[in-house]
Amino acid sequence: MNGLVPAEGTPLLIGGKLIPGGSGVFATINPATEEVLGYAADASAADMAAAIAAARTAFDETEWSRDPALRARCLRQLRDVLGEHLEDLRAITIAEAGAPLMLTSGPQLEGPIADLSYAADLAENYTWETDLGTRDLMGVASHRVIRREAVGVVGAITPWNFPHQINLAKLGPALAAGNTVVLKPAPDTPWCAAVLGPLIAEHTDFPAGVINIVTSSDHGLGAQLVQDPRVDMITFTGSTRTGRSVLVDASATLKRTFLELGGKSAAIVLDDADIAAAAAYTAFTVAVHAGQGCALTTRLLVPRESYDAAVTAAAGTLRGLAAGDPAQAGTVCGPLISERQRARVERYLEIARDEGGRIEVGGGRPADRERGFFIEPTLISGLDNTATVAQEEIFGPVLVVIAHDGDDDAIRLANASPYGLSGSVWGTDPDRIERVVAGVRTGTLSVNGGLWYHADAPFGGYKQSGIGREMGVAGFEEYLETKLIATPA
Known part of the structure; x- marks a missing residue:
């Protein structure tokens, strides 16, 4: 080569x-x-x-x-x-x-x-x-x-x-x-x-x-x-x-x-955050490298009263991130690594449908890709935190939107997982943000889009991460x- x-x-x-x-x-x-x-x-x-x-x-x-x-x-x-x-x-x-x-x-x-x-x-x-x-x-x-x-x-x-x-x-x-x-x-x-x-x-x-x-x-x-x-x-x-x-x-x-x-990290959006911006950012990150990152935030926890707005914002972002050729400069979502991995992701999408989830965007192979192990960036709504796709690591470009009922409930949902690798918090009140940061049991946390990856920054997880x-x-x-x-x- x-x-x-x-x-x-x-x-x-x-x-x-x-x-x-x-x-x-x-x-x-x-x-x-x-x-x-x-x-x-x-x-x-x-x-x-x-x-x-x-x-x-x-x-x-x-x-x-x-x-x-x-x-x-x-x-x-x-x-x-x-x-x-x-x-x-x-x-x-x-x-x-x-x-x-x-x-x-x-x-x-x-x-x-x-x-x-x-x-x-x-x-x-x-x-x-x-x-x-x-x-x-x-x-x-x-x-x-x-x-x-x-x-x-x-x-x-x-x-x-x-x-x-x-x-x-x-x-x-x-x-x-x-x-x-x-x-x-x-x-x-x-x-x-x-x-x-x-x-x-x-x-x-x-x-x-x-x-x-x-x-x-x-x-x-x-x-x-x-x-x-x-x-x-x-x-x-x-x-x-x-x-x-x-x-x-x-x-x-x-x-x-x-x-x-592994990880099943949560992006927690507080009710004083810019809901649309937080949802769009989280959707973008889950499509990066076709979602094949253990620390990606694949659960989007949003205030119940803002659920529809979050779904709309995340769906709009994912529609603009079509799976494509990784060699092209504008590609965000490339292929999955293998046929085996694509079949795994497809199986989870079928499980989500069977459990009552709604596929808002994506949900299958892109129509314009006859070759390659591609899956469309996918948004799932209508499920709670106990759903299979909210609990198990999928390792594909799949985001699940889950409603929470306030800061304490968001912390509870984030921690109701066998994993504890990463996560994010979105809000404007420093005291509320700090309370969430202190309450979530995970190895890394991003606040309002902060980036934690660097050679001098320790990386690892709690629990089964x-x-x-x-x-x-x-x-x-x-x-x-x-x-x-x-x-x-």
Whole structure:
């Protein structure tokens, strides 16, 4: 497809070497056209075992974990070489992930690359030791120091929806902290991860085995990575259902586990807000990248007396956001990632109809798209918060409008969910806004359109939306152990 992808397909990166997959190759598909883009190495169980062994050796036998200056230099080299191939990476991201062109200037590509600078800076500037001073215990005076050290070998399992953002949000902090990594990306977007391999091997000073990239069509390799006792930590982003399986598998060796899982986030509109503006904004965001974002607000909670006005505003916005070619500059809603995902969304739309929901806009495949896994941006009204589409994560461009009866009821409805990943609040009274912010149990909250995404901002959820935080200092410290050292004073 371009200079980053060899004609025979992308290779694995194991132990510093670019190698073919033990199970041959598998195809990667353009979700906007349903055409085969090319091929990626299909790793075998033996390949995964070799990658884990390489990461273990690199952690145990090199100075990587004890040399923050080297780590910072390598991360900046990776940032720079990715920047040099930005347009090739942009083309791959649009074609393989179906990401709209507009998003590649932000969280789909350029943002995550720039965020490597933050990880490099942390490696150089983090306080690795803290002096606790001297204390006496039973007549013995001891001087104590707290030291932060790398966890060890990290297994990173990532999804397909924001591949660069999630891959680099795991690689950057984990490597900056001194860990070695085995990256297992989703089978739907292997190229977005695999193209890093040659750039790392040929243009950076990462020691062999510090980063290993294992693409595979076999989901069982992810379980193998989690279960292997040589792996000290798992960082996983994906569905809550799969996250439960990861947690069970990790429990056998009691390895540290970070989970960033699903969401069914609520946009709460108070009665003193600009109802139309809040509804329109929320509708716009749910159409972005065909709704394939775990932190998108997919429940719109509006005052009962303003329900019809909110529906009208949201419907008007969604009508103007037709699903289209992600390579076109004006496209907001591209395709879903696969036929499987489109069928999932269609099933939820049928459930909504069966439960008495009204499809105000959308509700099916766009008439002008004969190929591609497209679904029209869809607005559902007439349901309450107990409806299936109000409780379960759909992962498509689908917004449900729900009436509330005041601030307390809005908080109750927002919290009446197994998830707690994100959300938003719209209003004008600062005291009322603060009360809602304090009352909603969720990991991130936007107030009147404020943007929370940045490298220095921790991201994660409450309840079944996950365990731990990614990004920011809190995310960096997920990859660290704490050691207390006491010596005679």
